[in-house]
Amino acid sequence: MTLVFQPRDDVLSWGRAHRGRQSLGRPADASELRAWAAVDKGPRLARGLGRSYGDSGLHAEGRLIDMTCLDRFRSFDAMTGLLRAQAGLSLDTLLKVTAPQGWFVPVTPGTRHVTLGGAVAHDVHGKNHSWAGTFGRHVRALSLLRSDRGLIEITPQSDPELFAATVGGMGLTGLIVEVTLQLTAIASTDLVVETLPLGGLDDFFALNLQSLERFEQTVAWIDCAQRGSKLGLGVYTRANWATDGGCVAQGDRRGPSLPFEAPSFALNRVSLSLFNQAYRAVQLARPRRARLAYGDVFYPLDAVQNWNRLYGRSGFYQYQSVVPHQGGREALADMLRIIGRSGEGSPLVVLKTFGALASPGMLSFPRPGYTLALDFRNRGQATQALLARLDAVVRAAKGALYPAKDGRMPRDMFALSFPQAQRFLTYRDPACGSDFLTRMGL
Amino acid sequence: MAKQVIILGGLSAVAVATARLYAAQGATLAIAARREDELELLAADLRVRGAAAVTPFALDLATADPGADLPRMAAGLGGCDLILIAYGALTDQARGETDLGYAAEQLTTNFTSAAGWALAAANLLEAQGQGALVVLGSVAGDRGRRSNFIYGAAKAGLGVLIQGLAHRLAPTGARAVLIKPGFIDTPMTAHLAKGGPLWAQPEAIAKVIAKAATAGGPIIYAPSFWRLILLAIRLAPAGLFHRTRL
Numbered sequence: 254m255t256l257v258f259q260p261r262d263d264v265l266s267w268g269r270a271h272r273g274r275q276s277l278g279r280p281a282d283a284s285e286l287r288a289w290a291a292v293d294k295g296p297r298l299a300r301g302l303g304r305s306y307g308d309s310g311l312h313a314e315g316r317l318i319d320m321t322c323l324d325r326f327r328s329f330d331a332m333t334g335l336l337r338a339q340a341g342l343s344l345d346t347l348l349k350v351t352a353p354q355g356w357f358v359p360v361t362p363g364t365r366h367v368t369l370g371g372a373v374a375h376d377v378h379g380k381n382h383s384w385a386g387t388f389g390r391h392v393r394a395l396s397l398l399r400s401d402r403g404l405i406e407i408t409p410q411s412d413p414e415l416f417a418a419t420v421g422g423m424g425l426t427g428l429i430v431e432v433t434l435q436l437t438a439i440a441s442t443d444l445v446v447e448t449l450p451l452g453g454l455d456d457f458f459a460l461n462l463q464s465l466e467r468f469e470q471t472v473a474w475i476d477c478a479q480r481g482s483k484l485g486l487g488v489y490t491r492a493n494w495a496t497d498g499g500c501v502a503q504g505d506r507r508g509p510s511l512p513f514e515a516p517s518f519a520l521n522r523v524s525l526s527l528f529n530q531a532y533r534a535v536q537l538a539r540p541r542r543a544r545l546a547y548g549d550v551f552y553p554l555d556a557v558q559n560w561n562r563l564y565g566r567s568g569f570y571q572y573q574s575v576v577p578h579q580g581g582r583e584a585l586a587d588m589l590r591i592i593g594r595s596g597e598g599s600p601l602v603v604l605k606t607f608g609a610l611a612s613p614g615m616l617s618f619p620r621p622g623y624t625l626a627l628d629f630r631n632r633g634q635a636t637q638a639l640l641a642r643l644d645a646v647v648r649a650a651k652g653a654l655y656p657a658k659d660g661r662m663p664r665d666m667f668a669l670s671f672p673q674a675q676r677f678l679t680y681r682d683p684a685c686g687s688d689f690l691t692r693m694g695l
Numbered sequence: 696m697a698k699q700v701i702i703l704g705g706l707s708a709v710a711v712a713t714a715r716l717y718a719a720q721g722a723t724l725a726i727a728a729r730r731e732d733e734l735e736l737l738a739a740d741l742r743v744r745g746a747a748a749v750t751p752f753a754l755d756l757a758t759a760d761p762g763a764d765l766p767r768m769a770a771g772l773g774g775c776d777l778i779l780i781a782y783g784a785l786t787d788q789a790r791g792e793t794d795l796g797y798a799a800e801q802l803t804t805n806f807t808s809a810a811g812w813a814l815a816a817a818n819l820l821e822a823q824g825q826g827a828l829v830v831l832g833s834v835a836g837d838r839g840r841r842s843n844f845i846y847g848a849a850k851a852g853l854g855v856l857i858q859g860l861a862h863r864l865a866p867t868g869a870r871a872v873l874i875k876p877g878f879i880d881t882p883m884t885a886h887l888a889k890g891g892p893l894w895a896q897p898e899a900i901a902k903v904i905a906k907a908a909t910a911g912g913p914i915i916y917a918p919s920f921w922r923l924i925l926l927a928i929r930l931a932p933a934g935l936f937h938r939t940r941l
Binding site: 279280281282283284285322325326327328329350 | 706708730732733736737739740743744745881882
């Protein structure tokens with residue numbers, strides 16, 4: 254069988270703001286991928302489950318390789334927690350197998366519907382950054398299918414430079430085919446979660462101070478519609494894995510799916526404000542201390558399939574920035590003031606802390622500081638202008654933006670965010686590219 | 696209860712999904728397919744997913760000897776609850792109409808060889824007095840259509856054979872079932888435009904197969920709404936049908 258590529262207009266990124274034709278092929282297995290790669294040296298980019306928000310996972314000038322059929326477990330040692338699998342395996346499937354045996358991914362993003370390859374390519378982070386750092390810190394080996402060198406196996410020891418380029422390298426150093434990952438032992442598949450009110454931004458910093466050392470998982474949800482004295486109103490959640498109760502398989506419990514794109518007026522200043530107030534009330538109505546299954550703690554949004562259609566036909570931009578601890582408080586306040594005044598923003602605003610553990614990738618996003626992430630429905634120029642005002646705050650604070658979420662950052666923001674970009678480019682697979690890379694002029 | 700399962704054509708998307716479903720239940724599996732390297736990869740995958748044991752058999756099902764090979768697989772398992780025949784080639788209809796050698800080869804793979812395995816399976820299950828033979832057919836076998844009647848003819852022939860085996864096995868405790876899937880979203884159908892409610896995921900077909908292994912049949916459409924669609928297609932008068940391009 255030869256790999257067939259189809260022109261597709263329905264291959265979108267999660268933000269749905271970038272429309273256009275993509276050419277997509279889906280190899281049935283690793284043999285088919287290798288057979289194709291042996292004869293085709295043309296431009297390509299691997300695609301996983303399409304959870305990147307902007308254009309880092311698209312490649313209009315080349316071909317997208319859907320990696321999701323390369324989803325074989327290679328080996329798993331239930332004594333040591335060392336796992337090797339093909340890169341198209343989803344965290345969802347991985348956890349269904351390993352969690353009941355007492356092993357969890359050391360770092361998880363806010364959805365389990367990402368592939369191992371995607372998690373490596375964006376060196377994803379979770380709510381436990383202060384304790385565990387990024388996903389890439391736990392990767393022990395990678396196999397990479399390059400257009401110039403064929404199939405190669407790399408470890409942080411064997412090829413530290415190429416490894417550092419590949420972790421967080423947005424799939425541009427070759428097709429990631431296999432990943433060896435060290436999982437973390439858990440005594441229970443539940444977490445003990447504390448939910449606390451945030452009256453304002455100061456509360457966040459105070460709670461952070463007493464929580465980061467005692468709780469592995471910490472995250473704040475912020476009501477971005479609030480202004481003035483209520484700026485930073487929200488909910489603080491902190492959690493540790495339960496130490497008893499055993500490990501049980503957790504089913505899909507897939508909730509409703511948003512069957513079509515919401516009309517553009519669905520999300521407005523009034524509905525946003527009402528939703529946020531209700532959401533906060535529901536969160537705080539929970540017992541202050543509760544035992545919850547991991548799915549409810551890490552993946553609440555997975556319960557609503559296709560929630561990204563909420564923002565309508567034009568899609569949305571996610572804006573995730575990090576600002577250093579030094580001066581971070583003022584920068585966060587400035588950004589929240591700008592967002593509050595605009596009446597834009599979304600119900601899903603997340604504020605997390607990045608600790609001191611170094612990220613392994615040349616293009617890894619996490620670095621010490623505070624990271625704020627929220628969505629903005631795409632209203633064209635008005636949205637672009639608003640995000641440019643946020644850029645100015647991030648720039649002044651010497652912060653950075655996250656390419657996995659981005660669909661619009663100016664080139665100078667990328668250069669400021671990633672001083673190692675030029676060094677990274679020397680490790681790029683000459684055949685790999687993306688719409689993001691093209692937009693950055695690289 | 697842990698099961699013993701034999702899957703012939705173990706690398707097709709539906710077969711992989713079915714094997715994984717049984718692996719998660721702790722089953723013991725024998726899987727046969729042509730490509731040895733991919734077969735070994737799948738075997739390792741199934742072991743991690745919970746299979747008690749997996750024995751790969753690298754062989755070309757179209758030319759192997761079912762009468763000898765199938766009992767060998769079953770003996771390794773110590774009996775078997777399910778024999779799934781899941782291999783087949785999606786025939787290039789246009790090529791088959793002019794390249795008669797190719798057409799004959801396709802008919803051999805999709806009907807003659809599959810029939811050989813089915814007959815061997817029936818003998819084995821009949822002797823056991825239990826277990827199910829489940830065979831993947833196709834809705835293409837329900838009515839000859841210009842777009843795929845070479846493939847359809849092979850699947851129709853296989854359908855009658857399985858129906859007959861189901862009849863023969865009825866008094867023995869063993870069973871034979873033909874599954875007729877509609878459109879399945881797999882790499883084999885990647886060249887077709889997709890989307891909409893008619894396309895099923897391989898995992899959904901796998902669930903139908905597992906259910907069919909214990910009850911129902913002898914002919915099961917997957918998903919079940921295809922029974923109505925195909926009823927309409929079969930009943931359409933030729934005068935009307937010949938004006939379509941189906």
